[in-house]
Amino acid sequence: MIEIVGHIKRLAVGFGTMTSFGPETYGESFADVYDQWYGQITDAEATADFLANRHRSGPVLEVGVGTGRLAQPLIQRGMVVVGLDASASMLAQCPRSVHAVRADMAALPFAASSFGSALCAFNTLFNLPSAQSQQDFLNQIAHCLAPGAPLVIETITGHGLGSSNDSSLGVSRVEVDRLVLSATTVDADAQTITGQHVDITSCGIKMRPWFLRWTTPTQLDELVDQTRLQLVERYATWAQDPFEASGELAISVYERLKD
Numbered sequence: 297m298i299e300i301v302g303h304i305k306r307l308a309v310g311f312g313t314m315t316s317f318g319p320e321t322y323g324e325s326f327a328d329v330y331d332q333w334y335g336q337i338t339d340a341e342a343t344a345d346f347l348a349n350r351h352r353s354g355p356v357l358e359v360g361v362g363t364g365r366l367a368q369p370l371i372q373r374g375m376v377v378v379g380l381d382a383s384a385s386m387l388a389q390c391p392r393s394v395h396a397v398r399a400d401m402a403a404l405p406f407a408a409s410s411f412g413s414a415l416c417a418f419n420t421l422f423n424l425p426s427a428q429s430q431q432d433f434l435n436q437i438a439h440c441l442a443p444g445a446p447l448v449i450e451t452i453t454g455h456g457l458g459s460s461n462d463s464s465l466g467v468s469r470v471e472v473d474r475l476v477l478s479a480t481t482v483d484a485d486a487q488t489i490t491g492q493h494v495d496i497t498s499c500g501i502k503m504r505p506w507f508l509r510w511t512t513p514t515q516l517d518e519l520v521d522q523t524r525l526q527l528v529e530r531y532a533t534w535a536q537d538p539f540e541a542s543g544e545l546a547i548s549v550y551e552r553l554k555d
Contacts (some may be wrong), residue, residue: 317507319400322423323362323383325504329495330386331363333469338418338450342534344369347415350446350549351375354412357440359401359433360420364390370415378411380404402429402436409442417450421516422508425488430511431519438524441552447525449548450534454510455541457482457489473498487511513539513546525550 326333343366347356354376358367361379363386370377371393379394380401381387387396399405402424414437424430437447461484469476480491486509493504511519517527529549530539539546 317425317505319382319402319423320384322506323381323386325493325506327363327383327385327389329504331365331389335365338366339534340366340369343415343417343450344373346534346536346547347413347446347448348373348375350413350448352412352442352445354442354445355395355410357406357411357414357437359414359416359437360418360423361390361394361396362386364394366415366417367391367394378406402432404433404436404440406440408439410440412442412445414441414445414447416447419451419508419510421449421451422510425507425509427509427511427515427519430509430516431522434519434523434525438552441525443552443554445552446528447550447552449516449546449550451513451516451546451548452510453541453544453546454487454512455544457484457487457510461485468493513541513548516548520550524553526553 347370356370356375356377358377358379361367361381364379367377367379368391377394378397379390380397380399382398382400384398387398390396397405421430421433424433441447461482463479463481465477465479468478475496477494478491479494480489482489489508489510491506495502495504513530520527527548528551531537531547532539532543532545534547
């Protein structure tokens with residue numbers, strides 16, 4: 297065990313130089329455990345209520361639909377959901393009631409004014425590795441939304457991350473037949489977090505890499521200012537608690553400008 301921990305520490309120090317992440321990396325790495333490990337992240341029912349109260353006519357686009365956990369309560373509210381994800385393994389778990397589309401979110405394959413709303417939950421936007429790729433997505437999603445339709449984005453704010461450059465290693469999960477170690481490296485200048493979950497079971501060791509390039513709410517608004525979108529609401533929670541810059545989470549609602 298000591299040898300394993302020593303190896304993981306060496307991995308953590310070297311994370312900042314990894315360049316092999318693609319649009320499907322996260323989904324392919326976590327699809328088999330995502331709902332088990334992260335099923336409580338983002339309140340699905342509250343998210344559905346929030347979006348349903350702002351939705352215009354037409355289908356909903358969920359970007360980064362994953363296994364369809366957030367899409368299902370939207371469908372239960374009578375909404376047609378188009379779910380986009382780059383990971384085939386994630387989409388394989390989506391219910392058939394979701395109209396699944398496999399594509400990179402930085403290259404949306406949809407016509408103008410196709411959707412009455414769009415959802416980009418739990419840092420999905422930050423899977424795009426640069427400000428430019430995030431800008432490209434925002435340009436394209438504005439094109440895909442009907443005039444007046446909302447884009448709802450859930451993100452961390454980056455508060456507390458902007459002044460640190462460090463690597464950390466910890467124990468994420470301990471089960472009878474599983475030990476999961478979590479290593480991360482924060483690059484404050486690049487606004488990136490590079491991580492690795494090392495999943496150790498009797499079957500062997502599986503590496504589950506992930507990468508985020510965070511954008512602060514102010515920076516996100518600046519990107520949006522270059523599109524046909526405008527900020528209309530921002531909250532700290534799906535229950536619409538007031539947003540504070542010192543908080544950890546932002547629920548931002550942007551609206552497609554009318555022609």
